[in-house]
Amino acid sequence: MIALPPLRTIGLWVALVAASAAIAYGLTVARFPAALLLGPMIAAIAFGVGGSGLGVPRPGFLAAQAMIGCLVAHAVTGQIAQTLLEDGPLIVAVVLVTVAVSGVVGWTLTRLRILPGTTAAWGSSPGGASAMVAMAEDFGADPRLVAFMQYVRVAAVVFSASLAARFLMEAAPVGTAAGAGDASDPGSVAATLLVAVVGALVALWLKVPAGAQIGPMVLGSILHATGVLRMSLPVPLLELAYACIGWYVGLRFTRETLRLTVTALPGILTATFAVITLCAGWAVLLTLLLPIDLLTAILATSPGGLDSVAIIAVGSQADVSFVLAVQTLRLFVVLLTGPLLAKWISRTVPEGVDR
Numbered sequence: 001m002i003a004l005p006p007l008r009t010i011g012l013w014v015a016l017v018a019a020s021a022a023i024a025y026g027l028t029v030a031r032f033p034a035a036l037l038l039g040p041m042i043a044a045i046a047f048g049v050g051g052s053g054l055g056v057p058r059p060g061f062l063a064a065q066a067m068i069g070c071l072v073a074h075a076v077t078g079q080i081a082q083t084l085l086e087d088g089p090l091i092v093a094v095v096l097v098t099v100a101v102s103g104v105v106g107w108t109l110t111r112l113r114i115l116p117g118t119t120a121a122w123g124s125s126p127g128g129a130s131a132m133v134a135m136a137e138d139f140g141a142d143p144r145l146v147a148f149m150q151y152v153r154v155a156a157v158v159f160s161a162s163l164a165a166r167f168l169m170e171a172a173p174v175g176t177a178a179g180a181g182d183a184s185d186p187g188s189v190a191a192t193l194l195v196a197v198v199g200a201l202v203a204l205w206l207k208v209p210a211g212a213q214i215g216p217m218v219l220g221s222i223l224h225a226t227g228v229l230r231m232s233l234p235v236p237l238l239e240l241a242y243a244c245i246g247w248y249v250g251l252r253f254t255r256e257t258l259r260l261t262v263t264a265l266p267g268i269l270t271a272t273f274a275v276i277t278l279c280a281g282w283a284v285l286l287t288l289l290l291p292i293d294l295l296t297a298i299l300a301t302s303p304g305g306l307d308s309v310a311i312i313a314v315g316s317q318a319d320v321s322f323v324l325a326v327q328t329l330r331l332f333v334v335l336l337t338g339p340l341l342a343k344w345i346s347r348t349v350p351e352g353v354d355r
Helices: 007-029 035-049 058-076 079-111 119-123 129-139 143-168 186-205 211-225 235-250 255-261 265-289 294-301 306-314 320-348
Strands: none
Touching: 007 035, 007 235, 035 143, 035 235, 035 306, 058 186, 058 211, 058 235, 058 306, 079 119, 079 265, 079 294, 079 320, 119 129, 119 143, 119 265, 129 143, 143 235, 143 255, 143 265, 143 294, 143 306, 186 211, 211 306, 211 320, 235 306, 265 294, 294 306, 294 320, 306 320
16 A cells, blocks of 8 residues: 555645745736746745755656656757757857856855855856755765755746846736647647656666756657657646746755755855856847847856746747757756866865865
């Protein structure tokens, strides 16, 4: 027999769902994009800090990422390849500047001894939150502090990107999640779910970063762009995926992490908003170099996470192809350069700083 969760846990989940729905409804009325991501995340932060002890099971989070990958595949089609070919050098420049900005912030915090050792380098890394936390401990950083920094960054990016989208969009966003294709065709829905499963499993087996999302996104884009398959997902399934990602991020904020990081909180917030502000400044400059709007530039240069930015981009008037091209490339660059950057910063740390 399958053991049922305690009544307290069930009650807390019911309360979390209700609070998430209420906040999401308020954000929808206020015309915020990605309200179904933002609302659950805000509610989850409150429940996590309140000591609820709740957490989204890893399989649930991976399934939600796979659904977002399919949604992006429907929106991007084949234009992402054309975008990469036409604006390849500038896209690489956008990625490198974003990574460099984060490196400078991490180096500064370490030199000023605001944060210990290489923790600042790993925590300031603009993307791949789960991978950064996993690798940080192997390189001598405090994984708890790195995790807190990473998820503060993700939350801050979601809030700031949602605000930017809210005030830069010309028309009001849709009140619910945008469905991918015609969900009335059971065959298309079944085929799309198969793409989600196969794409995620293969990418995870190959150990692709953020494979649960990137696998279905790449496979679905190829099939959809070539006309082999019409990607189709029902809105309720996408809404659940949005909520799962919001809960996953929000519930990472707990009383224990707050106690462990209270003295470092000013430094963490400084690092987070410094990276976001500098990336926003680069976005403004980017609009002068490329024929793209400010919202697209802000979402493209925002320092992660990939799934959250994808949700906001699809739900707004941004150029999804350009945003996802930059964000996907940045994720791989960050995961490749993160260990090298952390090692370099560790060599510059003066003796006496706690490593």
